[in-house]
Amino acid sequence: MPLLWLFLIVLAIAATAFVLSRSRVLAMSGQDRRTLHSLPNYYGSNAAMKSAIPALLVLVIWLLAQPFYVNNAVSGMIPDSAIADSSSRGLVLAEVRRAADGLDLAVARGEMSEDEARNLRTDFTDVTTRLENAGAIVTSQITQPILRAAQRFRVMNTIGSQIMAVVVLLIALAGAFWAFRETDPVFRARNTVEQGIRALLIAAASIAILTTLGIVLSLVFNTIEFFRLYPASEFFFGTNWAPSFSGRGGASDLGILPLLWGTFYISIVALIVAVPIGLFAAIYLSEYASPRVRAFAKPMLEVLAGIPTIVYGLFALLTVGPLLVEVFGDDGLGWMQSGTAVMTAGLVMGIMLIPFVSSLSDDIINAVPQSMRDGSYGLGATQSETIRQVVLPAALPGIVGAILLAASRAIGETMIVVLGAGAAARLSLNPFEAMTTVTAKIVSQLTGDSDFASPEALVAFALGMTLFVITLGLNIFALYIVRKYREQYE
Incomplete structure (x- = not known):
């Protein structure tokens, strides 16, 4: 039974239980609602909840558990001799799933019968050809262990889905019957x-x-x-990043320091751009702009936060990079060789971060009580002196927290650095050279047909864990600063 149909049937049972229970309690009370403990709809809702929620909960748990059980059972059917030295059990299981999907597609398109798909015993080159003719995606020739595992995979999934449908429907009906039986005017x-x-x-x-x-x-x-x-010492203290997918990690240098340097360098450039502009914009909007200007300018400024990062990346690649090359390249100062560089990604990322800094800082500055401004004016201070000596010191902890949150956002950015910063992992102080970041390498390491059990693929998780710890630390530090130094005003 298709999953959508099963879901709709459960909802139909719940709706029927709602109507029947509501009608039953009204009939038992003689249509006098004053004798009921609760409103009639509560009795119907009780029946609908007890029929739908347990059934849907079992459905979700079953859908999550069945793939694990089937994969473990099918994996045991594949002997170690059927796994090539350049492959892994995970890749073979992926091929089994593709073959099973191909058999389903061949049956659906009439290339073979259901009985033939379950008991197919023929030349395996012919099996591959027939599946490809049916439109299935088969990446290699199907061998006997893969075919048998695919057939077992299909049978187990089919039987599991049938049992799941029966169990879910029985639970829904049992819940509806239970709620219907307990429906009574005195029931709470x-x-x-x-x-x-x-x-x-x-x-x-x-x-x-x-x-x-x-x-x-x-x-x-x-x-x-x-x-x-892979040794942790070489990962955390290595200064060379040179993954090689030709072996099982022996020829790879996976030092994270060049990636961390590129990440922090680009983030610093971005903050140098975003913090002054965002902070000055927040001061203007909160202290100088009229209500009419503020109502127009702040939403327009926050539109920048809604632009997809891939658009920023294209802007860096097609506009900012060539512009910087024209100014700092061979025709200008001769400092920049190509459009992909730290400066390109940093400038565009800084533009992206302006709304984060300005919006948070604006809210924090507006939280400073007006009485503090009035007291400063009463002592003879000008508006600029009041902002410098009263408003900003009072709002400084919140502003620092906003900057740290923007920094964590910059560290986790991917698309801008992929398109604007290049792919070179190097330790350099030159902002006009191409560098890369941790997030960019996570994307590149998990892209392609590499063995997922190899260090070159698993290193992406180590990079992600390192990035997670760094950003979590920045967020915790930002919250600590805000809570420790914030002022409480009445």
């Missing part, structure tokens, strides 16, 4: 429904925490696997 349906809604809200609030936990755990486990294959 409102309390039950409110408790269920509270549990749903808690579950929704927990999704973000669980997602973060899952991301961190995936980074941690793959990082540990990487350090089993």
Whole structure:
């Protein structure tokens, strides 16, 4: 049964349970709602929740658990002799899944019958040809172990989906029957429904925490696997980044220092551009601009934050880079050889960060009480003196926190540095040379058909974990600064 149909059937059962339970309680009360503990809709909602929520919860858990069970069962069918030296079990399982999808496609298009797909025993070159004729994607010739594993994969998924549909529908019907039986005028349906809604809200609030936990755990486990294959000392203190996908990591230099230097260098250039402009814009909007100008200028400034970063990257590649080459290149000062450089990415990233700095700083400056400004004016200070000596010192902790948050945003940027900074991992002070960052190398290391069990692929998780720790530290430091030095005003 298609998943959409199963979902709609569960919703239909819940809707039917709602109507029946509501009608039952009204009939039992003789249409006199005053004899009911709760409103009739609460009785219907109780029946709908007890029929739909447990069934959908089982459906989600089943969909998450079935792939793990099937993959483990199919993986045991593949002997070690069927795995080439240049491959891994993960790549073979990917080929098994592609072959299974090809068999499904061949059956759907009439290239072979369902019985033939389950019991196919023929020349394996012919199998590959027939799957390709059906439009399936097959990256290599199908061997006997792969074909048998693909057939087993299809059978287990089909049986699992059928059992899942039966179990989910039985749970939905059982929940509806249970709620229908307990429907009674004295039943505290409102309390039950409110408790269920509270549990749903808690579950929704927990999704973000669980997602973060899952991301961190995936980074941690793959990082540990990487350090089993590559020395941690060479990774953290190495000054050369030269991955080689020809072997199992023996010919690769995976030192992170050039990548960290490029990341921090570009971020510093971006902050040099964004902080003065953003801070001055915030001061103007909060202290000098009229309400009419502010109502127009602030939304226009914040439009920059809604532009996709790939657009900024194209702007750096096609506009800012050639402009800098014209000024600082061979025809100008002779400092810059190509449009991809630290300065290119830093300038464009700084433009992108202006809304972060200006909007946060503007809100922080506006939070300074007007009475402090009035007191300064009463002592004879001018408006500029009031801003320098009263407003900015009072708002300084928040402004520092905004700058640190913008710095963490700059460190995690990808598309601008991919298109504007180049791909060279080097330690240099020249801002007109091409460099790369941690995020750019994470993209490049996970792109292609490399063995996922190799250090060259697993290093992306070590890079991601390092970047995660750095940005987390910056965010914690920003919150510490804001909380420690902020002023409380009435």
